[in-house]
Amino acid sequence: MTKELQGLIARFEATLLTANANYSNVDVSTARVVQQILDRKTITHKRADKQVTKSSYQNSHWALQLARQKLKQFHYLVDRGKHTQARAEWLAAKKVLWDNYPRDRKVAPSEVRGMWLDRGTIVKAKSEADLVKIFDRMAIAGINTVFFETINSSYTIYPSKIAPQQNPLVKDWDPLEAAVKLAHERGMELHAWVWTFAAVNQRHNLILDLPRNYLGPVISRHPDWAITDHEGSRFHYSSRKVFLDPANPQVKQYLSSLLAEIATNYEVDGIHLDYIRYPFQSPTGKMTYGYGIAAREQFKEQTGFDPIELNPQHPLWSQWTKFRVEQVDAFVAEVSQNLKQLRPELILSTAVFPMEKQERLLKIQQHWEQWVEQEWIDLLIPMTYALSADRLHTLTNPVLSEFEREKVLLLPGIRLLNISDVIALDQMQLLRGMPTEGYALFAAENLNPDLTAIFNSTQGSNSGEAQQLLPHREPFEVTLSRYRSLQKEWNFFLTNNFLGTEDNILQEWGSQADQLALKLQQLVDEPSNINFLATQLTLSSLRQQFPQWMKATKSIDEYQAKVWQNRLDSLDRLLGYGERKNLHRDPRLGSSK
Incomplete structure (x- = not known):
């Protein structure tokens, strides 16, 4: 307590x-x-x-x-x-x-403010006119990136020439086309949110008044595309979903074609992969999944064993786990390459579980560390859903440990269901005090009028924000913007607090702080390898000395010092992302790949 x-x-x-x-x-x-302080002109x-x-x-x-x-x-x-x-x-x-939580003025930096716009809310809209109200509400709230549920349970929200069936609850209009238009009119990005390997959902069958065990529009046509448990059952014992076989070449071709169709026919700003994993399994072997026809044949060809005959005590069990992990990895790599060739500016993101790595590999074969390290994705969105800020911190910290030197941006998830409006704001403030580049809110159906008003004051049009900068689009500009905000906090704090700090420490802090601001401005004005390296070196020097400055400044409490250190760490990742996206794509500089 x-x-x-x-x-x-x-x-x-x-x-x-x-x-x-x-x-x-x-x-x-x-x-x-600092000089004013030293001159006693505070x-x-x-x-x-x-x-x-x-x-x-x-x-x-x-x-x-x-x-x-x-x-x-x-x-x-x-x-x-x-x-x-x-x-x-x-x-x-x-x-x-x-x-009395501060909620009537801007507290947000330049960041990704994402929101999942769920199928249920889209279907209820019925028309573009109804969808307008939803996008207006999100725009008022300061949301700048919308993850629009485009494929759910194998049904597309749009009329597809590849998928066998559009969602039957959507008639006589194209919600995806309308959503792209409405988002762009409001200065927001629209990313197509796709259920990747989850292909059937019993709950959705009931909504459509279909038999509970109906296999959906894809697997009913291609039953050999599904995976089963070790007893041959397709439906997962808990989620009651059916998953496609990531090892099946036809499955991968079908999904790749769908993603290409979306990227080609719609001006979406990104593709967001959900259910990019196997279903949950028991590491003890009581409930295991992944036994698709293609997977079993390929593994048997590699090892001489049918994986359905293995158990966790078998010497090949770890190889069977590795095999499944590699199928998901290979698909992410393939999608990344294909989409970047098709549309280089397209942003690829994934919704992932924040659980410990080894447990995650055993239970769902989701190796997102590999996707980050290989830079196959641009945004990682861990579903760090929690009822309190303390729990959110506990879930997010292990993910951050994997992000010290990566060039992928991190957007932890906040679930709005069952938390009060002020707790939602407090969780966002927790994330803003950690080395993250934004957040994603689940979901639009929970964005109530009171919460919209709070967001409008703290990060929306009422907050006084003149221009929305997106970290994944303008990383160098955002780095400068976020640093200016950080420097303003330092200056306000220094101006209004008696520090009891040695003069030389204050002078060094002031000198290096201004030097970094200058280097960042030069990088924004003239992006180049030379300016990037100079900025990176200056930031590195400041980050290394900052903890010592904080220890010497007794009036700064431990949490505030950590928040400032975290923001500096986030600047380092933004710079790295900017180098990857802006400098390495410059034909004058060539490619680092």
């Missing part, structure tokens, strides 16, 4: 600092701010309060102090065994923070 409340207090305070800094008139030069605290344009934040400062008092009282009561009273203080502290 202590850790949870301390975390909420820290995020609240960090969010308040961001909001105050965004609406201040603080000097943009850190070196000049702005007084009273003057700093005037920089905050709305008095509502006085309540937030009061709430922060009250929550800290209640945390102390909580500890006092716990030490004396008064647990009922202690819990009451703990709940009261949380409530005062939730009630």
Whole structure:
């Protein structure tokens, strides 16, 4: 309980600092701010309060102090065994923070603000006019990237010449065509969200008033394309879905053709692969999947054994797992190559599970680390769905450990179902304090009017954001934008806090901070290998020294220092992504591949 409340207090305070800094008139030069401090020309605290344009934040400062008092009282009561009273203080502290959470002004950086627009919401729309309302709501909320459910349970949302059947609940219009148009009119990107290997869903059969065990429009025509469990059952025991065989060449050709059709016939900005895995299995071998006809033949040809006869104790079991992992990997690589040749600007993303690597390989054969390392994808979207910020942090941290030097952008997922509006905002603020490049919200059906209003103030048109920069489109510009926001926070903090820090440390911080701003501006103005390397070197130097500066600056708490360090780490990944996308595609520079 202590850790949870301390975390909420820290995020609240960090969010308040961001909001105050965004609406201040603080000097943009850190070196000049430091010099003012050293010259004893600091702005007084009273003057700093005037920089905050709305008095509502006085309540937030009061709430922060009250929550800290209640945390102390909580500890006092716990030490004396008064647990009922202690819990009451703990709940009261949380409530005062939730009630006064900064939510009426911009707290968002330049980032990917994704949202999954689900099949159910699309089908209910009935027409383009109805879809307009949904896109208007997302635009007001500041969403800039929409993952539009385009293939679900083998049904396309659009009239396809390759897929056997369009979703029967969509009649006399093309939702994908309308969605692309509506998104682009609002300055948003539209990415086609595709169920990859999951081909049948019993729940969807019931919605369509079809027999529960109907095999869908694809597998009913090609039953040999499906995988089964070790007893020959196609339907997964838990999800009640049927999966295609990733080892089947006809399956891969069919799916590749569908993706090419979407990319060719529609001006989508990206392809988003979901269910890019095998169904969940038991690592003990009680429930295992993947026994498609093609997979069994290929594995037997390689090893002399039919995999359906193996169990987890067999010496070849690890090879059977590796075989299935490689089938998914090969498909991702093939799709990446094909789509990039077809449309080089197309963004490829994947929805993945954030579970520990070895467990994930055993249970669903999803090796997204390989996709990231090989740069087959552009965006990785782990489904880090949680009911609290603490749980979201626990789920996201292991993913971040795989992203220290990668050139793929990370967008953790937040599920809006069953969480309050302010908890959704708090989870977003947690991610903004981690080295991520944005987030993805599941799903549009849960974007209620109150949450839309909060998002409108914190990241939408009401937040004062003049221009939306997308990290995957303008990585160098976004790096500069995010750094300017970070530098503004530093300058606001330095201006309004007594630091008790040695002069030479402050001067070094100020000098290097301004130097990095200059290098980033030069890189934006003239993207080149020379300017990139100079910027990267300057950022590296600042990142290495930053922890020592924070330790020497006693008035900066541990969480705030970590947030700033994380933002610097994210800048490094954005630079690497920008090098990959912008410099290596420049014909004057050639290719790094």
